[in-house]
Amino acid sequence: MRRISVFGATGSIGQNTLDLIGRNPDAYKVVALTGERNIQKLAADAIRFNAEIAVTADPTRLEELRAALGNSGIEAAAGAEALVEAASRPADWVMSAIVGSAGLAPGLKALEQGASLALANKESMVCAGPLMLSTAKAHGAQILPVDSEHSAVFQALIGEDLSAVERVIITASGGAFRDWPLEDLVRATPEQAAQHPNWDMGQRITIDSASMFNKALELIETKEFFGLSADKIEAVVHPESMIHALVGFSDGALMAHVGPADMRHAIGFALHYPDRKALPVERLDLVKLGQLTFRHADETRWPALRLAREVMALGGLSGAVFNAAKERALDGFIAKRIGFQQLAVVVEEALSRVSAQPGHIDAAITLDNVMNADHLARIRADEIITEIEG
Ligand code: NDP
Numbered sequence: 001m002r003r004i005s006v007f008g009a010t011g012s013i014g015q016n017t018l019d020l021i022g023r024n025p026d027a028y029k030v031v032a033l034t035g036e037r038n039i040q041k042l043a044a045d046a047i048r049f050n051a052e053i054a055v056t057a058d059p060t061r062l063e064e065l066r067a068a069l070g071n072s073g074i075e076a077a078a079g080a081e082a083l084v085e086a087a088s089r090p091a092d093w094v095m096s097a098i099v100g101s102a103g104l105a106p107g108l109k110a111l112e113q114g115a116s117l118a119l120a121n122k123e124s125m126v127c128a129g130p131l132m133l134s135t136a137k138a139h140g141a142q143i144l145p146v147d148s149e150h151s152a153v154f155q156a157l158i159g160e161d162l163s164a165v166e167r168v169i170i171t172a173s174g175g176a177f178r179d180w181p182l183e184d185l186v187r188a189t190p191e192q193a194a195q196h197p198n199w200d201m202g203q204r205i206t207i208d209s210a211s212m213f214n215k216a217l218e219l220i221e222t223k224e225f226f227g228l229s230a231d232k233i234e235a236v237v238h239p240e241s242m243i244h245a246l247v248g249f250s251d252g253a254l255m256a257h258v259g260p261a262d263m264r265h266a267i268g269f270a271l272h273y274p275d276r277k278a279l280p281v282e283r284l285d286l287v288k289l290g291q292l293t294f295r296h297a298d299e300t301r302w303p304a305l306r307l308a309r310e311v312m313a314l315g316g317l318s319g320a321v322f323n324a325a326k327e328r329a330l331d332g333f334i335a336k337r338i339g340f341q342q343l344a345v346v347v348e349e350a351l352s353r354v355s356a357q358p359g360h361i362d363a364a365i366t367l368d369n370v371m372n373a374d375h376l377a378r379i380r381a382d383e384i385i386t387e388i389e390g
Pocket of ligand 1: 013034057099156205
C-alpha cells in the first residue's frame, strides 16, 4: 500500500486528490490530512480515509478538530509546526496543495524524508525554486508538477533533451475580465473576479487568474522548475483552456498538451507517474470543440506579466517578495481596501521598496531568508495599501 499525505486536503486540489484516492482506497494508506478553517470537512475526510493524523494550521481550532474526530482514534494537531511534523512522517507520495507561501515548509520537509512531492503549491517554486530542487536532489526525492501548465510541459518533455527546447508557451484563460473594456476594470469587484470562465478553483487562485498574477507565478515557476531562461517562456491567452501548454523544439515542432479543464488529470498523472492509468476525466470530442483560439497576452491589461519578467531577471529572493506582496494585495482587494488595478501597483511598489533595502533580495535562498523576505514584503505591501487608502 502506498502511504499518502495530502496537505491542503480541504481545498479544491486537495478534494480532487481525495476523489482519486477514494476510487481505489485499498491501494493507499493515508498518513496525514491537513486544512485550516474547514474543520468539519477535514475531520470527515480523516475519518473516511482512516488517516493517522489530521492537522489544522489554525491553533484556535484544535479543540473543534478534536471534537469532530470524536473517538475515531485519529490524532489531532494544530499550527505551523504541527504541519511540518506531519510532513516529516514517512510517506511515499505527498500532495502539496496548501495555498500560499505557508506550503513551502511542509513541502521541504516532505522532500527531506524522500517522498515524491506532487506540487500544486506553485508558490514553493516561485519563492524558493533552487532550495526545493537542491533539497529533492540531496534526499533522492522527486517533485512532480501538478499545475496543469507545468504538468503539460513535463509530459511534453518526457524522452526529450532539454537543450533542444526553443520555447515554452503556457496558456491563460484570461480570467473573468478578459473581454471587459480596459476602462471598466476600475470598477471590478472581488465577487466578479472570483467567477472563472472555465475552471472551478479556489477563490484566491480564481481572482489571481483574472489579474493574471496566477499566470505570472506560473511563468516564474516554469523558469525555476525546468531551468529554462526567461526569454524562452511566454504566455498566450487561450480562452477555451483546452491546450494547457506547448513546448517548441529546435526543429520547429510544437508539442501541445490538450485536455479538459479538470485538475484530476494533472493530479492523477502525478499520482501514477511514471505509469499512465485510467482517470475519470472527460474525453474530448474535437469535432464538437470546433475551434481553438489564441490572443496576445497584453501587458497593459495584465501588468502582472511584466512584473513576472522583472522577477525572472532579478532572481534571488525577488520571487518570495513578489508572491508575499501579491498575497497581501489580494487580501486588500478581497477586503475592498484597494481596487483591482491597484493589485499590480502594490506589488510593483513593494518589490521596489524591498529591493532598495540591501540584504533581502540578494540573500542566500534558505528557508529562513525566504520567510524573512516574505515577512518584509508583507509589511511593505500593507504600508502601501494604507497609503492608497489614505
Ligand atoms: P483552496 O483555497 O481551495 O485550498 C487551500 C488549502 O490550503 C485548504 O486546504 C486550506 O484550508 C489550506 N490553507 C489555507 N491557508 C492555509 C495556511 N495559512 N496554512 C495551511 N493551510 C492553509 O486552494 P486551491 O486548492 O485552489 O489551491 C491550492 C494550491 O494549488 C495553490 O497554491 C494554487 O495556486 C495551486 N493550484 C490550484 C489549482 C486549482 O485548480 N485549484 C490549479 C493549479 C494550482 P481550509 O480550506 O480548511 O481553510
